[in-house]
Amino acid sequence: MEKSFEPAQIESRWYAHWEASGAFKPPGHGEPYCILLPPPNVTGTLHMGHAFQQTVMDMLVRYQRMRGMNTLWQVGTDHAGIATQKIVENQLAIEEKTRHDLGRDAFIERVWKWKEESGSTITNQMRRIGTAADWTRERFTMDEGLSAAVRKVFIEWYRAGLIYRGNRLVNWDPVLGTAVSDLEVNNVERDGHMWSIRYPTTDGKDSLVVATTRPETMLGDVAVAVHPEDERYAHLVGKTLTLPLSGRQIPVLADDYVDREFGTGCVKITPAHDFNDYAIGMRHKLPLITIFTLDAKVNGEAPEKYRGLDRYDARKAVLADLDTAGLLVETRAHKLQVPVSQRSDAVIEPMLTDQWFVDLTSATQSDGRPGGRKAITEPALQAVRSGEIKFVPENWTTTYTQWLDNIQDWCISRQLWWGHRIPAWYDEAGNIFVGENEVDARAHATTEPVGALRQDEDVLDTWFSSALWPFSTLGWPGNGPVKNERGEIVANWEEDKIFLPSAVLVTGFDIIFFWVARMVMATKYFIGKSPFREIYINAIVRDAEGQKMSKSKGNTLDPLDLIDGIELEPLVQKSTMSLLIPQVRAKVEKRIRKDYPDGIPAIGTDALRFTFAALASYSRTINFDIKRAEGYKAFCNKLWNAARFVLMNLPEGEIVAPAGAPVTEAERWILTKLMLTIAQVEQRFTTYRFDHLAQALYEFVWNEYCDWFLELAKPALSGDDATAAASTRHTLLVVLETVLRALHPIIPFITEEIWQSVAPKLGLTEGSLMQRPWPHACEISEDNAATNEIEWFKSVLSGLRKIRAEMNISPGKIIPVLFADGEVSDRSRVAKFAMQISFLARTEAPQWIGSGANEPAAAAAVVGTLRVMIPLAGLIDLEAEKTRLTKEIVRIEGEIKKCEGKLGNANFVANAPAEVVAQERQRIADWNTTVGALREQAHKLRDSV
């Protein structure tokens, strides 16, 4: 083995080997355990969030596989409608073409081509972080099998009356030219204005003033509303107004919706371009006047002079004209919430369009069949309320249920080309025919089609197919094996449905609504099962200061840069490459040069994974600190070198024969510690506390195995007792092999690499650590006696080290050590550990001083009633030792005082649980013993001068 751990060499070796050997496939026996990968966008590249989330999943999957579960990690990618279409459209833009120049078929062909070339970027990156997924079953949301599932679901919901087509006000993205769902709209606070505009009454004798943030929409006003109990305007209700600029006569009406206190108390009503106004319009049976085209320009409904203007130009024109007419009463600054499209940053325009919806709100349909609320929403709520699906951490349950309680119908049609085309056809009279294809649609027709049929141009929301992921990937609807384009079987519903429900969904809270809730809805409806038993909501990865990672801030980290390392200049280059605004570019460059003056050091996949594990508490954000990752790189190196030490001490080429029972206390102690650690890790896997689990293993390896057991093994291996040496060798090896198994789910590469050297020494025949079973805590029995012995030894050694350090005795110098007082057990322990004490504390052979004998002046440590001493002669400053002793005595007296305070409180003794009182009494007794011995020592020290 190399002297230090070099991740790059190791990592390149193992992944391909594992994948080729089929180690990631379900073993085909054992209890099913399935995890669904939230399919990343094909357009994506791996970011820290993916790396973290997949590390979590990978730990679970590798752990459960080792525990003998029939483990499936279902992977794939998402076609990401808008994102993918945009990439290809941008490519076309360089050629100065639009998708319309190509036409639908040619465009889609081009997107597929792009997918073939670039779609595997992210899956290859996933391999770099060790993702142990079954790639032979990789799916794509637009592959044939999943498309069949999409069609079936659409058709069944349609026939059940749960999908409908309607002309509704929807969130319209005028840049992308498509409807988007409520979830795809962000409300952003912007500085704007509030304008007050006078609307005169028809008779010209009176007027009222409306307040608006969007004056241009007045071209589509159909009424003005006031509050029913507002005396100021009561006399105007029922009268009509002359709408300025348009001249249209519009009524004044009363509606509770109006807030008397806000603005002027008069609201202009534009039902075709505002969701609230739409609702009022419905209540009062008002007409809907659409005044914008689909690219948000004023249309023919408006007066001639505004036609063709963009909505913001129209605003300027309207305001100018109102001002000229003397109708603009007031203009003042006003902060407002602007709906912005997540995908294009365009301001959303509510638009009346024909769209497809999934009914999620109606209790029953007109024909008596259950509506969407009852058939889809309620079961999804119930699954979580009943505990059939559990959120971890559980407070996300509230978020989930509150959203479902207030859900709106889901707009599923998108005016895009890339996606699942809606399986609906229209005849020349506008009748709708839904089916697998045109023939099927005709066959299910209830009316005779008029003329030719043409298919709906729209595609489905990307999340529609994602909602089916839990069962569509397993081969549903199940007409035999599903094959991929290479003819390989990727799923077979009859066999694979055992993986439903999956064990746990690991995902971010940002897609609880987009994805999680919808999977529950679809899976409950079509399969009658929950898609998963638990939902582990992972934290969002931020930078070390808790800032969201974003390219324009320059605080993003590429997980692959952490793994491989990157020099400063390439890092600057890569971070600023996509930034177009020079100021932003300069700012980012400055930050990078400041944060990473030497670039990023290569920490390797294992250390990155361990860092993620160590940071994965129940907190909802994790602030990624590269310093911490470097610490875990050091841990990997520590493990590496511990293994190197063990292997160096084994005989060449032989199997280390399993000895009988372990001979030394140290062995029995380390085995006990190991067992307790394994038990803790197992428990913490069940609660998803990866931070605790990682910490337990870290502490075991570093603080127990390396710091103490390896040190104790050194004298044992070089000592005269051949039996103890042989036994120690075996235990060193067994503990190492066990801990490699325990660590493998977190740090798969380094553990495999080491294991390959370790396995032959134990005569293990599995080809890979992946095939070894997870260690069972019960394989080893707990030995409290040995633990007590070793804890005693640690105290003695620590005492000696402290004296050496504080008295500045050179670490290499061999010094005498004396023992005095103590119990009978101390005598036997000193004898038993004499060699280890001498070896590790660098002392001469321990010597006892009789109780009556003259003691030399010495520095001392106290362990129980035992005094451990280093004679002063030539080594130690007497005054310094006196000071040291006094300080220690004062400290302990403080502790005793605290205990006495508690025990002197009658209420404490009367009310505290008996064991707490007993514990306090024990503590005070121990302190008294220690302080007694220290005083004795101080006394002797005075005498000896």
Add this chain to the structure above:
RNA sequence: GGGCGGUUAGCUCAGCGGUAGAGCACUGCCUUCACACGGCAGUGGUCGCAAGUUCGAUCCUUGCACCGCCCACCA
């Protein structure tokens, strides 16, 4: 406006009713034959503020302050 988090050592975070912890950073000593990506020994905290419950509160309750996230139609 509603909901959910957070506030503990210089930094990043655990702990959540009975002696305040980890990693990194920092100080001193040490290149000792697994490891300087190391060893040994240390420094460092009135656990955001206030009141309450309790024998006892960093931990429970209430209020307040500050930071953050999600949802929502105030024109």
